[in-house]
Amino acid sequence: MYSSSSVSKRFVLVPIVVVVTTQLLLVRNVSSLNLTNSYLHHKCVVNQGKYKPGSKYEKSLDDIIQSFSNKDKDSYGFRTGYSMKAYGKEPDMVSITYQCRIDSRGPKCQSCVVTAGYELLRKRCPRYKEAIIWYDQCLVEFSSLDTSGQINYDDNFCMPSAKNLIGNSISLEERLHLLNNLTKIAVTKIDKNIEGIKKPVLYAAGEKRLGTKSLYGMVQCSADLSVQGCNECMLYYIVHFQECWENKQGVRVLSRSCNFRYELYPFINPKGPYYTKF
Structure with missing residues (x-):
């Protein structure tokens, strides 16, 4: 996990080799964002x-x-x-x-x-x-x-970030807007990896720049759900667990049928499939 930071005026004093090394490490970090399997x-x-x-x-x-x-x-x-x-x-x-x-x-x-x-x-x-x-x-x-094909309403959990949002830095509406946009992509984009069948991928990831910060998100529904089922599942769990995450800098909500996540730091490779920069 890493976050971007402002460039100091003293940056020009940093040896070029350190700059190059840092850039390479950042590239490596981005390319391995999806390798954790905890x-x-x-x-x-x-x-x-x-x-x-x-x-x-x-x-x-x-x-x-x-x-x-x-x-x-x-x-x-x-x-x-x-x-x-x-x-x-x-x-x-x-x-x-x-x-x-x-x-x-x-x-x-x-x-x-x-x-x-x-x-x-x-x-x-x-x-x-x-x-x-x-x-x-x-x-x-x-x-x-x-x-x-059925939405599972019983097997689920919420993992909120330990850190609270300060003030109105990222509003509830902005987070809901990102999750809503990602859900729309998930139920409309055709899965290119399934041959002979035009089936929605039911997955999307992306980021939205909000002032000096970026908000990163991901949604996914179980492949056995219909488009309607995916929409219903996402809406249910966003509302059901809202008290768990509405004041948090990040959250994971997972169930048997669908899940979503947002963070103030990148957690998925932006070069991965079905990734959108809004």
Whole structure:
């Protein structure tokens, strides 16, 4: 994380080699903005109960998680950044879903899904039939129910910045305006990575210059949602968690169905896909 700063009048006294080195470091930082893959949160859902050791459910779940390590098993899902598959029949049916950030498609998507899947299954929520985990670059959910196409209003969380906004430096209206503009792009831009189907990408990132500051944002909806579903999900969570973030310099709001983030510093590579400077 870094922020821009004003240039001092003493800048001319800095040796040229230091200037060049600093510029190279900044370029490197920008190019690696999306490389972090920190664990964010998880939820073990009690509603669907637990499976028994040695059961068909456990075997199916193990087989699915292990298959993620094979790049040929689900190459299309890793390339598009989304997969929802159901295995077996009720009551032993296993539905597993993963969604990667659009700028993390391919090998980074696979790496995140493998890490998150094992973490959720082995450490965070062993034996639960339903659980979900969020990382910087992906989420993984397994369940005994198929809920594709539905907005999930239950599994969510808000991570506000520790720092409050000072005065009216960046107004609520300006932040809402950026999130609204990004949502419009997300539901109208066609995903170029899916062949043969004209489908909205349901993702957008960008920045807006506001006086001496810049506001950076990102929105994403689960690929199984419709355009209407994405709009409804974003509106719901922006309003639902407004008290969590309205006075904060930054926030992440994540759910199973959609998420958004804004900060006063860049957190996504501006050269990445579907990035807009307003």
